Amino acid sequence: MSETLERWGSKRAFILAVTGAAVGLGNIWRFPYVAGENGGAAFLLIYVAFVLLLGLPVMMAEILIGRAGRRGPMQALGVLAADAGASRHWRWLGLFGAFTVFCILSFYSVVSGWSIEFLVASINGNFQGASAAEIGAGFNAFLANPGLLVFNHTLFLFMTMSVVAAGVAKGLERLNNLLMPLLYLLLLLLAGYATTTQGFGAALAWLFLPEFGAVTPSVVLHAMGHAFFTLAVGACALMAYGAYMPDDQSLPKAAGAVAILDISVALLAGIAIFSVVFAQGMDPADGPGLMFVTLPIAFSQLPGGSLWLSVFFLLLLLATWTSAINLAEPMVATLQGMGLRRSLATAVVALSVWLLGLLSAFSFSFMADFRPLFGRNMFELVSSIPPDIFLPIGGLLIAIFAAWVMPRATVMRALGTSQRHFYLWQNIVRWVAIPLTCIVLLSALV
Ligand code: PHE
Numbered sequence: 001m002s003e004t005l006e007r008w009g010s011k012r013a014f015i016l017a018v019t020g021a022a023v024g025l026g027n028i029w030r031f032p033y034v035a036g037e038n039g040g041a042a043f044l045l046i047y048v049a050f051v052l053l054l055g056l057p058v059m060m061a062e063i064l065i066g067r068a069g070r071r072g073p074m075q076a077l078g079v080l081a082a083d084a085g086a087s088r089h090w091r092w093l094g095l096f097g098a099f100t101v102f103c104i105l106s107f108y109s110v111v112s113g114w115s116i117e118f119l120v121a122s123i124n125g126n127f128q129g130a131s132a133a134e135i136g137a138g139f140n141a142f143l144a145n146p147g148l149l150v151f152n153h154t155l156f157l158f159m160t161m162s163v164v165a166a167g168v169a170k171g172l173e174r175l176n177n178l179l180m181p182l183l184y185l186l187l188l189l190l191a192g193y194a195t196t197t198q199g200f201g202a203a204l205a206w207l208f209l210p211e212f213g214a215v216t217p218s219v220v221l222h223a224m225g226h227a228f229f230t231l232a233v234g235a236c237a238l239m240a241y242g243a244y245m246p247d248d249q250s251l252p253k254a255a256g257a258v259a260i261l262d263i264s265v266a267l268l269a270g271i272a273i274f275s276v277v278f279a280q281g282m283d284p285a286d287g288p289g290l291m292f293v294t295l296p297i298a299f300s301q302l303p304g305g306s307l308w309l310s311v312f313f314l315l316l317l318l319a320t321w322t323s324a325i326n327l328a329e330p331m332v333a334t335l336q337g338m339g340l341r342r343s344l345a346t347a348v349v350a351l352s353v354w355l356l357g358l359l360s361a362f363s364f365s366f367m368a369d370f371r372p373l374f375g376r377n378m379f380e381l382v383s384s385i386p387p388d389i390f391l392p393i394g395g396l397l398i399a400i401f402a403a404w405v406m407p408r409a410t411v412m413r414a415l416g417t418s419q420r421h422f423y424l425w426q427n428i429v430r431w432v433a434i435p436l437t438c439i440v441l442l443s444a445l446v
């Protein structure tokens with residue numbers, strides 16, 4: 001495979017594409033419930049620190065590899081390793097990334113399917129005037145219905161794979177341009193509404209006043225995994241986007257903008273969701289249903305609630321769509337690199353992700369008690385191990401490759417920065433990001 005000539009249309013388009021990959025279920029659905037299960041403010045603080053110290057520098061490493069290689073992840077790693085006189089085995093890192101996103105997309109598609117169901121329910125006005133208890137019970141009844149879960153999972157995956165089949169760059173650009181600002185605005189409105197509820201004070205305290213007594217190695221591991229997950233780093237997915245990056249763009253600036261946007265979306269979602277949690281006397285550690293129950297409750301009390309809720313789920317769906325497209329791309333690119341036509345590669349990926357997703361969908365009904373590992377069922381396994389373990393391992397290898405293996409001149413050109421900034425980045429990756437990731441991974445395993 002030779003160098004790609006395709007480029008994103010502008011610097012802005014690249015930032016929006018990466019933001020589209022970053023902002024998704026991770027911010028609005030996963031962040032609140034994982035923070036809820038891991039004690040709140042201390043988790044938030046550690047997670048933000050990891051985003052800045054690990055996620056951001058490793059994100060730059062990942063994108064610069066794609067930009068320097070200008071190929072699909074496996075091929076880029078292979079070519080760059082050969083150039084550096086290193087082992088061609090580095091290319092297997094691309095395959096590991098593809099396996100990671102394979103697992104992630106399988107549950108991501110199931111949960112995004114919930115948004116489809118909730119979008120339709122909001123349009124129908126099903127939540128208007130319903131009590132908190134009724135909304136909670138309705139969500140549980142929905143999860144217990146495997147047919148409905150599979151139907152929505154299928155629909156979402158079909159939406160995703162149709163865009164992927166058509167090729168990513170052009171279709172995505174337009175979608176992202178429009179969507180991200182809208183989603184942001186709506187979250188601002190929601191957070192504004194949250195300030196008027198009586199749970200607002202408790203939510204702020206819970207989110208921003210850390211109690212470090214509750215911090216365990218497992219909390220730290222979850223915070224690190226979530227930092228990688230939310231930035232879409234560690235699975236070579238952004239490497240694929242870096243291959244289309246314009247030549248004259250500064251990578252640190254672009255990555256910094258994405259990280260700030262991503263954190264602020266999570267914060268806005270957290271404020272909105274936990275205000276309702278506390279106003280309703282709910283449990284912050286309520287698990288994956290947290291957002292799907294709290295937001296309908298909040299909107300059911302608002303004038304014009306059904307309309308707002310429909311808009312919210314529509315935007316969430318579109319945000320998860322752009323993330324899912326990014327999740328699918330490295331697998332399709334890898335298969336293409338092995339000689340498959342794009343259409344066939346897309347079909348193979350769609351079918352295998354669909355099959356694996358069934359295990360997640362059934363985990364809420366007849367497979368709920370099938371707990372093959374650590375007492376966790378399939379949904380719990382596939383939504384925690386790949387984000388918390390595989391992404392950090394992938395990120396670690398990506399960081400080692402960019403900071404220790406690639407020649408300085410290549411890295412500097414791909415970063416698009418001054419020598420001073422290059423050394424700053426390299427020192428952070430070498431002496432902070434890499435050791436820190438190793439320490440957290442090891443301490444959680446022991
Ligand atoms: N960053 C996405 C989110 O927060 C998830 C994602 C992970 C996307 C890994 C691509 C790669 O929803």
Ligand code: NA
Nearest residue numbers: 022023026230
């Ligand atoms: Na995110």
